[in-house]
Amino acid sequence: MTLSLSKPLTRPSIAEYLAEEIFGGNYHPGDFVPRELDLCERFAINRSAVRSDLRQLVDAGIIERISGHGSKVREYSEWHILDAQVTDWLTRYAAPNPDIQREILAFRLDVEPYVAMTAAKRATARDLVAIEEAFEGLGQNLRNATCEEERRLHSECDIAFHEAIFKATHNIVWAQLSHILRPSIYLLVSMSNQSASDPEDSLERHRQLMESIRLRRPRDAFLAAQAVLAGTAEALGLEHSASSLGRSVELPHTAP
Amino acid sequence: MTLSLSKPLTRPSIAEYLAEEIFGGNYHPGDFVPRELDLCERFAINRSAVRSDLRQLVDAGIIERISGHGSKVREYSEWHILDAQVTDWLTRYAAPNPDIQREILAFRLDVEPYVAMTAAKRATARDLVAIEEAFEGLGQNLRNATCEEERRLHSECDIAFHEAIFKATHNIVWAQLSHILRPSIYLLVSMSNQSASDPEDSLERHRQLMESIRLRRPRDAFLAAQAVLAGTAEALGLEHSASSLGRSVELPHTAP
């Protein structure tokens, strides 16, 4: 008999701990995180495990290991913010910061209208199915958003809707971006659905976007995507004009 | 005295070796790479070093480690192709494949016109300086492209030109993309400069792009960026219409 009592728990992730500390603002670029042996002691874990986790932060571009000196937090510009793991940490540990939310929204305002436009040109029937299914899920979970579970389901459909549009561009990089943005989108979606300023309007804006893609109207899709994000911004009480990234992108004035 | 004779060489990188094997097509998704102990023996290196390197491939999304079974190559769609390390491996080990070149070009055709358009709206005077300096470098190294060194310098300026435009969008993500695309751009640039189909024309297209950004003409910048890339495609003998990603993006027909 193996006396394996009370030990089904996995070992603590040092990467997770340090990510929380760093993204939470307890360490800044240039600072040194605790040395390996301190982390070993602190978490009652072996040095190889600590080193394995630190390697993850190195690969994410967050820390730099200096032989014989320590592990230094790198400049923000060095971080691999297009890594899914990094955006995940970002949304989980740095999300309360409204500046971060503004940055995320500003980026989505830069990218998603263009993605929608491209999707409108290339979407196949199969892509439309995915978009439509997600949209129907949105509608179904709109009314009965009572319990926590229902709201989570609604957020899931919202994400699926946006992801399906990314995929419809048939471009590997846009598709990857949708994975990377997933946690960020989830953050904005769940927060904006809490303060839900008229979910009916939001649904209608999503429908407009879907229809524009279906009817192969790139310009309309561009504008509809902007409208969807504007609705999100409004629900969050964010004025995107205050973004440090500059104003959002406008379509060159056109005559259809 | 420490008898440190003839040992300034760094240890072989297992990650590098495996990347070459995998990107070169010797291993396919689903295959298992050699086990840790075999790699230890093969490179006369310790297991911890091997594990450290394998961790890098895991973080890049290229392999998946199955406890008690082995290290499996993941599906291409799982790879973190927006990781600078991955694109570097891609261009160094998978570049001879013309399909890869087509994919890269197709992506750049999707992104760069839009980036140029955004840059035309947001570029500051400081951004213009960077763009112009790179452009002047292009012109200077155009004539005397005699030796290898000169050609390399020319390629560097070409990259700097494109990077400066990415930065001029003042969007963190586009700026990161420029880092990530760096090796890919270098590949295309250096190859197209070899088969240089009229470098004068290429220079003129770059000038048009720069001027459009300077004069804040987003539409012209969009078209100029397309023209630059079309020139590259032509020099490489690539018909982008044959891309598996679909045809390139057109601007909605507008009247300025």
Place this chain on the structure above:
DNA sequence: AGGCCTGCATATGTCTGACGTTACCATCGG
């Protein structure tokens, strides 16, 4: 006095050997 060199302390990098855990598989017994 100033500069270079040496030696020490510290932290990361690597090596060695062992044990634990998990997945696969073949064999055995109901």
Place this chain on the structure above:
DNA sequence: CCGATGGTAACGTCAGACATATGCAGGCCT
């Protein structure tokens, strides 16, 4: 026929030691 049992192979973790790189302080020489 099928499920349980044990063995084997591979990855995961542990423990301790040595090797190497960095930074600093003190001493020697110019």
